[in-house]
Amino acid sequence: MYVADPIAAVTDPDPYPYYRHLAATRPFHHDAALGLWVAASADAGAEVLAHPDCRVRPVAQPVPPALAGTPAGALFGRLVRMTDGAPHAALKAVVMRAMAGIDLPDARTRARALAAHLPRAEADDAHEANRWMFTLPVLCVADLLGLPLERDEAGHVSTRVAGFVATFAAAMSPLARPADVEAGAVAAQWLTRWAGEHAAPGGLLAAMSQAAIDTAIDADIDPATLLANAIGLMIQACEATAGLVGNTLVRLGRLGEASGDLDELVADVACTDPPVQNTRRFLAADATLCGESLKAGDAVLVLLAAASHDPAGARPDRPWTFGTGRHGCPGDALARLLAATTVDSLLQRDVDPRRLLAGLRYRPSVNARIPLFTPSH
DSSP states (O other): OOOSOTTGGGGSSOOHHHHHHHHHHOSEEEETTTTEEEEOSHHHHHHHHHOTTEESSOTTOSSOTTTTTSHHHHHHHHOGGGOOHHHHHHHHHHHHHHHHTOOHHHHHHHHHHHHHTSOOOOSSHHHHHHHHHTTHHHHHHHHHHTOOOOBOTTOOBOOHHHHHHHHHHHHHSTTOOHHHHHHHHHHHHHHHHHHHHHOOTTSHHHHHHHHHHHTTOGGGSOHHHHHHHHHHHHHHHHHHHHHHHHHHHHHHHHHSSOOSOHHHHHHHHHHHSOSBOOEEEEESSOEEETTEEEOTTOEEEEOHHHHHHSGGGOOTTSOGGGOOGGGOOTTHHHHHHHHHHHHHHHHHTTOOHHHHGGGEEEOOOSSBOOEEEOOOO
16 A cells, blocks of 8 residues: 555555545645645545635746746636636636536537547557547547537548647646647647637637626636637646546456446546546635644645545545536536547447556656556557
C-alpha cells in the first residue's frame, strides 16, 4: 500500500487502498512535505468545495506564471472553471443552460457516425487506443459545438483539431516545459481563430451565445469568453474523457472480456478508477475548514478519488471525479456517453483490452489518471 504522497498516488498502479486509509484516518490534514492541506474524506472534500473563500486560483495569480502574457494565458484566464465570483456565476449559468439542451441520444448517434469515418490506422492495439482516446471525444464535442471537421477525399475525418486541443492542454499542465508553453500559445491562437470564424448556427456554441442573450447578461460575457469556453469543453474531452476511456479499457482488460452494459461499466469506472483524482482550492481569506484554522493563501488538495472510495461518500448518480458545488462539471453525462462510445468503437475495430495491459503506464500528471499504452513493437 506504500504511496509516497497524494500527488504520487495519481499515477500509482493501485492508489485506492492508500486513499481509503487517508479518508478513514486523516480526513483533513496538513502535508508538510507538499506544503498543502489535504481533504481526503467525502465530508472534508464537500466542505472545502462548498466554501466561498476556497477559490480555483490564487487571488494574486489568476493565470499560471508560465502562461501569463501569452495567447495561451489569455485563453486560460477566460475559462469558467478557472474563475470565481460574479463573472464565474454568470458564465457558468450560460454554459449549463446550453449544455442542458444537448440531446444525448442524438449526441451518441453523431459520435458513432464520426467514429465510422475514423478508420483503424495502425495494426497495434496500443497505437489505436492511444489515438482514439485523445481524438474521438474531442471531435464529437467540436461537432456538437457546430464547428466544421475537415475530411479527406475518402470522407475520413481529420484529427487536426484534436491535435491542437491536446497541445494547448499540455501547456496548461504544471509539468509543462517552455517548449510546451510555446506550442500551447500557437495552439490557442489557431483554436480561437478557427472557432471564431467557422461556428455554424444551431450548434452548442450558438446556444451559449443565445443563452447569454436570453439571460440578459450578454454585456458581461464577450464573444472571446464564449469562444474560450467552447475550446474549454474540447479540452475537458481531451483530458478527463480520455482518462475515462483509458481506465475503462484497463478495467475491460482485467475482466478478460467485454460483457454487460458499457454505459454502466463507464459509470462504475468513473467512481472507482476516476480520471480526475484531485483538485486544488486556494484560500482568499482566513477561514476555518474542517475544524482547522487556515490562512489566506493556503492551498487545499481535495482528493476526489479518496472521497469516491470513502464509504460515506458514495454518489452513484454523480461521481466525485466531476466535482461538486459551483465548479461541478456540467458535462458529466456527455463525458460518460462519449467515453462509452469511444470504447465501443475500439472494441468494434478488434482492439483487445487484454493486449493493452502489458504496456500499461500512466501519463505524468499531478491530478489526472490517464493511461498510456506502450505498443508491442
